Amino acid sequence: xxxxxxxxxxxxxxxxxxxxxxxxxxxxxxxxxxxxxxxxxxxxxxxxxxxxxxxxxxxxxxxxxxxxxxxxxxxxxxxxxxxxxxxxxxxxxxxxxxxxxxxxxxxxxxxxxxxxxxxxxxxxxxxxxxxxxxxxxxxxxxxxxxxxxxxxxxxxxxxxxxxxxxxxxxxxxxxxxxxxxxxxxxxxxxxxxxxxxxxxxxxxxxxxxxxxxxxxxxxxxxxxxxxxxxxxxxxxxxxxxxxxxxxxxxxxxxxxxxxxxxxxxxxxxxxxxxxxxxxxxxxxxxxxxxxxxxxxxxxxxxxxx
Amino acid sequence: xxxxxxxxxxxxxxxxxxxxxxxxxxxxxxxxxxxxxxxxxxxxxxxxxxxxxxxxxxxxxxxxxxxxxxxxxxxxxxxxxxxxxxxxxxxxxxxxxxxxxxxxxxxxxxxxxxxxxxxxxxxxxxxxxxxxxxxxxxxxxxxxxxxxxxxxxxxxxxxxxxxxxxxxxxxxxxxxxxxxxxxxxxxxxxxxxxxxxxxxxxxxxxxxxxxxxxxxxxxxxxxxxxxxxxxxxxxxxxxxxxxxxxxxxxxxxxxxxxxxxxxxxxxxxxxxxxxxxxxxxxxxxxxxxxxxxxxxxxxx
Numbered sequence: 001x002x003x004x005x006x007x008x009x010x011x012x013x014x015x016x017x018x019x020x021x022x023x024x025x026x027x028x029x030x031x032x033x034x035x036x037x038x039x040x041x042x043x044x045x046x047x048x049x050x051x052x053x054x055x056x057x058x059x060x061x062x063x064x065x066x067x068x069x070x071x072x073x074x075x076x077x078x079x080x081x082x083x084x085x086x087x088x089x090x091x092x093x094x095x096x097x098x099x100x101x102x103x104x105x106x107x108x109x110x111x112x113x114x115x116x117x118x119x120x121x122x123x124x125x126x127x128x129x130x131x132x133x134x135x136x137x138x139x140x141x142x143x144x145x146x147x148x149x150x151x152x153x154x155x156x157x158x159x160x161x162x163x164x165x166x167x168x169x170x171x172x173x174x175x176x177x178x179x180x181x182x183x184x185x186x187x188x189x190x191x192x193x194x195x196x197x198x199x200x201x202x203x204x205x206x207x208x209x210x211x212x213x214x215x216x217x218x219x220x221x222x223x224x225x226x227x228x229x230x231x232x233x234x235x236x237x238x239x240x241x242x243x244x245x246x247x248x249x250x251x252x253x254x255x256x257x258x259x260x261x262x263x264x265x266x267x268x269x270x271x272x273x274x275x276x277x278x279x280x281x282x283x284x285x286x287x288x289x290x291x292x293x294x295x296x297x298x299x300x301x302x303x304x305x
Numbered sequence: 306x307x308x309x310x311x312x313x314x315x316x317x318x319x320x321x322x323x324x325x326x327x328x329x330x331x332x333x334x335x336x337x338x339x340x341x342x343x344x345x346x347x348x349x350x351x352x353x354x355x356x357x358x359x360x361x362x363x364x365x366x367x368x369x370x371x372x373x374x375x376x377x378x379x380x381x382x383x384x385x386x387x388x389x390x391x392x393x394x395x396x397x398x399x400x401x402x403x404x405x406x407x408x409x410x411x412x413x414x415x416x417x418x419x420x421x422x423x424x425x426x427x428x429x430x431x432x433x434x435x436x437x438x439x440x441x442x443x444x445x446x447x448x449x450x451x452x453x454x455x456x457x458x459x460x461x462x463x464x465x466x467x468x469x470x471x472x473x474x475x476x477x478x479x480x481x482x483x484x485x486x487x488x489x490x491x492x493x494x495x496x497x498x499x500x501x502x503x504x505x506x507x508x509x510x511x512x513x514x515x516x517x518x519x520x521x522x523x524x525x526x527x528x529x530x531x532x533x534x535x536x537x538x539x540x541x542x543x544x545x546x547x548x549x550x551x552x553x554x555x556x557x558x559x560x561x562x563x564x565x566x567x568x569x570x571x572x573x574x575x576x577x578x579x580x581x582x583x584x585x586x587x588x589x590x591x592x593x594x595x596x597x598x599x600x601x602x603x604x605x
Binding site: 011014015018019022026027029030036136137139140141142144145148149151152156239242243244246247250251258261262265266268270273276277280281284285288 | 337441444445447448449450451452453454456457458460461462533537540541544545546547560564567568571574575577578581582583585586589590593
């Protein structure tokens with residue numbers, strides 16, 4: 001287990017290094033990073049000046065070495081727009097994104113898991129049909145449209161919830177719900193099929209014939225065994241949510257990393273964009289690492305590589 | 306495999322007839338599949354024949370008739386779904402918008418499947434170090450916050466339909482690659498492959514004749530399941546202003562423009578979203594159905 005954890009850690013670090021290379025190369029996509037970094041109305045002279053100031057006239061590997069040396073110290077350059085280190089700005093916006101991600105994750109688990117379990121337990125009942133029908137439709141709804149429709153119903157027509165901004169619980173409900181619906185629906189369907197499979201197994205029959213209560217059978221035997229594949233999916237979902245609330249943040253003017261980055265992209269503030277992409281990727285790698293280790297702790301049958 | 310047995314017994318016609326009978330039976334059992342096929346076919350037909358079906362030119366503006374609610378009669382004709390802030394007919398714009406979404410969706414599926422097939426086959430067939438490196442590449446792609454990276458790339462290179470397809474494909478191929486790799490890994494160990502190798506068949510021949518046919522049906526399933534998701538991604542990019550550039554109508558673009566009028570005019574954001582939803586629902590239902598008849602064990 002210890003050696004597995006070690007190798008997985010090394011793997012994570014290698015991936016992060018590659019992410020850094022990609023983030024670095026992002027600015028070189030057009031071949032002329034100075035032109036990308038320059039303001040829209042920059043003259044030829046401005047571009048030459050930027051090229052010299054940022055050392056963009058040196059060979060690529062020298063530039064990368066400098067970028068890398070800065071990045072591992074958390075120095076991704078200064079934001080053009082905010083006149084502050086880009087890393088700070090991203091970190092400042094991170095709590096809002098984490099809050100939204102956590103709330104959305106909580107919603108999707110709280111809806112998806114019980115719905116999927118009950119639907120499987122009462123297979124082909126009305127509950128099953130309606131629940132799964134909802135899940136099928138919910139998977140087809142674009143989250144940002146759902147967000148707009150919710151704003152229209154709950155903020156415009158009913159005046160019940162604030163349409164934008166971050167504040168108390170009332171501000172969080174709609175963004176978290178909109179961001180979690182797809183995941184909740186997918187989780188419900190996955191949980192249902194996983195549970196159906198487990199409920200057909202012999203040990204469930206054994207548990208029942210032993211005279212165990214239905215509650216015991218369902219929670220101790222069925223849920224526990226079907227939870228193993230679900231954990232991986234949950235981990236992936238958490239990572240996807242972390243970087244996937246971008247549009248939702250934009251719709252609700254939620255002051256998180258996603259909205260910050262979209263605005264930075266509009267203003268061509270690329271140090272912020274690079275930092276945000278790296279920070280979110282690091283979060284994703286970390287979550288996956290944790291899930292993989294947890295996964296093996298949950299199911300001792302899985303081999304260590 | 307069952308088909309080759311049928312071929313021996315009753316000829317190809319009988320085999321084809323049996324297949325169609327099976328398809329029809331499964332459609333009768335799974336009513337939602339019929340709905341899916343109808344929705345998807347409708348979307349495709351509307352997109353193909355947009356110029357003949359649209360009641361108006363989707364770009365025709367008239368400020369005198371802006372933000373008319375649905376079913377309003379103006380200028381001597383009825384605006385079934387109302388008009389937007391520039392007085393353009395929403396129905397006509399919806400009809401033309403489907404072209405962008407379906408084009409992006411279709412070609413993204415095609416390209417992702419091609420890349421995913423190539424990498425998945427090599428990875429699964431050769432295994433070892435090649436497999437290890439390719440799978441780390443998959444991890445790398447997966448660990449990027451996709452939408453942000455896509456937005457940044459499009460902002461730097463300038464939006465175009467080709468770039469959007471490329472950006473989406475460069476992410477989604479991973480899904481195909483993983484499944485194809487898994488299937489090839491297991492097929493590679495099967496007796497008929499080992500027998501072919503023992504008879505001196507080359508790698509390329511084994512891959513093409515024995516492994517490829519077995520990974521095709523998972524690819525078809527994933528393709529139809531991801532078509533909808535790609536349409537959602539495309540409309541999300543358009544919504545953020547980095548999709549297909551403005552004069553071309555797109556569902557996401559309509560939502561992004563209509564967003565500012567949400568307080569007064571519900572129809573400008575309702576209908577484009579419904580169009581996306583129904584198209585995606587159609588392709589998801591078709592995907593579910595294909596999974597049920599081709600390979601029930603395959604997971605998303």
